[in-house]
Amino acid sequence: MEFIFSGIAILLSLLSFYVARNKASKRTLKEILAKNLEIQKKLDTLQHQVENDQKRKGSATPIVNQAEVNSTEMSILRTEVGYIRRGQQENSQKLSIHGQILESLKEKQSTSDSVKAPSVESFRQNFSTFSEPDRSDKETTTFQSLGSKSWLGIEKPTQDQPAKDFSSIQDSPVPPPEPYEQVAQQYQDAIDRGDRQTLRQLQFKELNITSECEDLLVRGSIGQATKLEVVHGGGSYMVISGEGRYWLFPTAQTLDSFSLNQPQKRIFDYERQFLSKPVVKKPAEVREDGESWLVIMQGLIIVPD
């Protein structure tokens, strides 16, 4: 009897888990669709810009004449377009995967609903499935960085799972993407890959907190925003520019050190989650102030609990 009760309890928890996941997937889907729309718009604008550029140069063909067009401009545009296309591709994949997830969840939900009096054997099966998740489950829960797809709750698509139509979801209002999202993604990807070259390329400035500010921080003086200065070597923070704003990220080494120390320097707040290593959820925003940089909005670091 006791076993049956515990079985029912497990089943209920499974159900609530599926429902929660269903909701989360829907939310993510909405966000992705919104982002995709924006990307598409950007792509169109850029394509339009390229075409205008070519027309202005008097070229009859749609192929860019590199000798005539400013090569730096073109290369930036191409990179941008490349990024956007890649983003769009990825988002399409995400859409497809989420569609599959939703479908499977719906199926599971309906199956679960239809279960009225589960046999002892099925309890056992459910119990074992729940308590011993397979490898992919483990990978998508605790030990992935925030920047990775699995953290977003996305699983890799399989060939035999076609994308579903989610036009109905597209109608729902979605929050606009954060302005730092793209640079944050690039930063996180480079961090995950240990790609020092990309991080160097992303870095607009290398900064450290000024010693005067460090002193004030130790004294607990709270009147001023944290002030940083440009250094050439030995910098613990890096500025990355994105959409005309400046975002402050910790260097890979500084980020890593946050798992041990979470210094209160009024640059980042910290949030604890089940992760294997710290990740930047939101970079701090900085602005140039003469020769210094001031933190105008604190960022957020997720640190392992």
Next chain:
Amino acid sequence: MNNNTILNHPWFPKTNPAYSGGATAGKWQGQDQAFLGRIANDLVYERANSRINSLPSPWSRALQFEQAILNPRYPTRPDLLEELFGCLATIGLWEIIGIKLEAERVDLAELSKTTDETVGAFSRSLSGQKPPADRSLYELLDGANPWDNVHILKADGQAIGFTSPTTLVCPTVHLPGPIQGMRWTSEHRFTSPKEFLSTQQRQAFADWLAYIDKELLAADDRKNSNTISAISEVLAGYVNELTAGRVGNVVLSQKSAPGLPPRPKAVSVLARGSGLQAAAATSLATVEVGDRKERPLPGATNKPVVLVDTEMPSKLGIPANEITLFGASTLEAIGGSKEKLDQQYGREIDIITPDDLFAAELYLLPGEAALTNTWLFSRLEGKPLVNDSPVTPILPLSERARDLFSSRELEKACSMRVTNSGSGMELELTVQLRISGQREPYPLVKSFPIKEENLIDEDLPVVAVWPNVSDERWNKFYIFCEDNKTGLTVDGFSDYELKTAREGQQSVKYFTSGSFPDLVKLIERGRHCGLIPVNTPSDVASTVTSWSVGIDFGTSFTNFFVNDGSGAIRRPLETRVMPLVLAQKEYQLNLLTRFFIPEDVLPKGENPPTSTALNTYGWQEEELVVPQIYHQARIQWPSSNALSMRGNGVHTGFKWKESWYQEPFLKEIALVISSNAAAAGATQVHWAVSYPSAFSRNNAKIYCKCWTNLCAELNTITGVKHKFIDDSSEGSLQTEAIAFASYFGNYLNHPMVHTACLDVGGGTTDVSIWQDNALLHQVSIPFAGRDICTRVMQLKPAFIRLLFSSGSAGDIGNNEAKLRQEPNFNSWFDNCLRYETDALLKDRIPMLRSRQDKQLVEFVSLLAISFAGVYHYLGLILRGLMKEGSLQKQAAMPVYMGGNGARFMNWLDESGRFFKGCDSDELMEKVQAMSAGFAASSSSIASTTLSDAFKDETACGLISKGVKLKGVFDPRKDRMFAGESLIINGKTYDPLERVTEPEEGTVRDYELASTDELKRFITNYDEAISKLQLTSLMPIGKLTAPSRLWSEIETEIRKACLERIDKEFNDLEPEPPFITGLKALSRILSREWAERY
């Protein structure tokens, strides 16, 4: 055979007179030995282009040389004599050139008897055809033919000829290979050595030849005078050629070539060649070693350093044979071989080659200036790049360079230039050596390709050196770095000692060196990557010769004052850490704070005092083991990480418990201070230290011993003399109470006529009573800042959040139970208070009080009760002293109050500032007077003077001189007043009686007989508030419910008393029973306050 055959021509060359051939070709005409000799003598040689290598007689070569000596017209005479002198030079100069000479006897008569077919037959043939004895230089005692006994001579194992009875030696016709260092043997035969010898070697050879000549002429076994005079003439001729006839005293080798007999003279004389001294000359290759000679590295031999460089002739413009490397050895003689010179002079000299000095490869670090505190960049011309990004070269010198040069010398000697070759960028390193006796420096140059694969593209490791003090003033240095098996790290030299620490994934290592680590070796995966040339600490021009340092080792903070002759001052501490690599700042700060010493101690200018805190990260604590600095323990310096003081590896409060942490803490603080003293030019440090009289007798002894040992150790580690006199009368060791009073009496020149001093620290309040500059009484009571404020705060995290900024207080959390268990809460919170108190008292507290924040008013009232309790006990002391008859004036005493805990007096006033005549001042005076039982008098003012230099008083007082304060300062002779009725082992002490040690030593029974004085205090306190009509502070009656109070107090007191039972009286920290009651009262009131909000 026909007429055209070879036999139609004479087999021999022409003779004079001509000999006819035989009648029949192919028929041998037997002739005797004399006839063959005659033919040999009559041979006529054209000056031949080709050499004649054999004659029918196996002795023909010897006979040729004989003829060359005897017959001035002998056709090949010059060539033969060249060979002869070449061979003699090998024999005469073997030791100078550094080869091995040996001889092997060949006895033909004996060998002829052997049955071996080859040896026997050949020997018989040789013996049968041996030349006659009559032209021999010598005769043998047994009359045998000297040709029957010859000696094969071998140089470095290679046969070079044999001893000849007529020509001294007969050189071999063919040398299998050249003899090292003797270029006259390079063409497989001997040639004239003259042009290959240095001037000194030529002279030495000439002297030796003259010596041979002289010995031959004087030999008692001489035989054929013609031969002797002929050879003498030949030798003289060559001496003339070598030195224009100049002959000096021969210097013979101390060693004899083995295998040559003592007789005959003509053979034995060959055994000892010219000695090394004979050809010794001033070295042209001795490298001038300056700093390393003056201050040798541990284990250094201090031998002359000789450079061997095959490019010397072109660089110096001197031929190789004239470049004396060392002693008699020339570059020519050693053939450019370091090993050859080493064999000869290895015991006397150190030898270097350019390859020894330069590293094999150039390694690079990312960034334009990846190294700090180095002169590297000032000696670099051009910008090295890898993939268009700037890189920093690591000085590509080998570790051998460190043995010879200091960084300071290399700074002058080295220059680097970026060049472009066909294959890419290169770094050309030039090292200008100083050679003894040479005016111009000697350049060594090597070009290193700048290779992408040699770029160590990773986060730079933390590498730091301590202390940044010249090794003329310091003896033990530390090099700290991350221990990275796969990345860049420091490697030690043979004279370094290595210690390591590991915490989680983080490994660090500590090298110690007996000299300043001015050249630091970097490695990556075991590969030598070059050296960091460190800027050498500069010596200060200072008139300072000694420092007097007063150390106040406090419960929360340790403070020190310095008097360098210009008066006692609080001197900001420089850690004197030198980072060598431009590692990322935050990472470096964290690592250095956690495992070593940070570069700067924050906040700037406010250290000292520093937290009395130690961390043991990376050390697995072992029982009964005192941790060593730095690899096991180091001071926990304040850090911008607010929670650093609360880490798991941090230890605080060891002034009173876990005393084994005292030694490493005090040692490090003393070392850091000493490094500052040494850097300022001091050669002597006089330590004056204080201790609380609340220390148990045993603790006081341990503390005193700790300082005595420490000074002995400091004398070894530092280059400064340390003095600590273990005698309280001499001033080195004083109680905190006396030192504190000295601050007011001596430093501030305040009257000490009828005065009480209260030093409210973190853990103890040190009380001293003064009358006419003499000490009446001193006592240390274990009730201070932590009891008054910190522990109350600990009960209420929300209240901390209300008062303090998140920056300093950090994330304290809401878990009150956890916070109460937090072992380092006190130290952490003391730091918060230290930095935030000013802002707190200036703005937040007055604001909150003006709003009548009840929680705050009650909290402040709790502080006031605690302080008033101390004043009540002060009144009890005065009563006791009066009862004893020592107190002359029956009036409440003016009080000088200071110490870190005295800051809280400022909280008592609504303005956030304590001042004379403020509410709390009046309250304290009243409580004291009521407790002492003195009638209030309008003439006596017993105000409290609050110090404006909290925590500085004791340290400053320790080294302040002025009024001669008198009295018996030894606290062991001054027992505490009980203040409350006490029973120990059945003996009852009245409140005004002093507590003495029970006879049996062990405390079996300990209890407070009553709490009358505590009750009197509560009554007095509330009455004083009422009489003074104070509204800013609440009476005790309004803070608690009297019904519950006493039972809880009794429980608390009982608990405290039980802790003292079964302990040795001398091991117990003295605690007046009244203070035990006061603590209980304070705890209960605090608990109730915390529960109310």
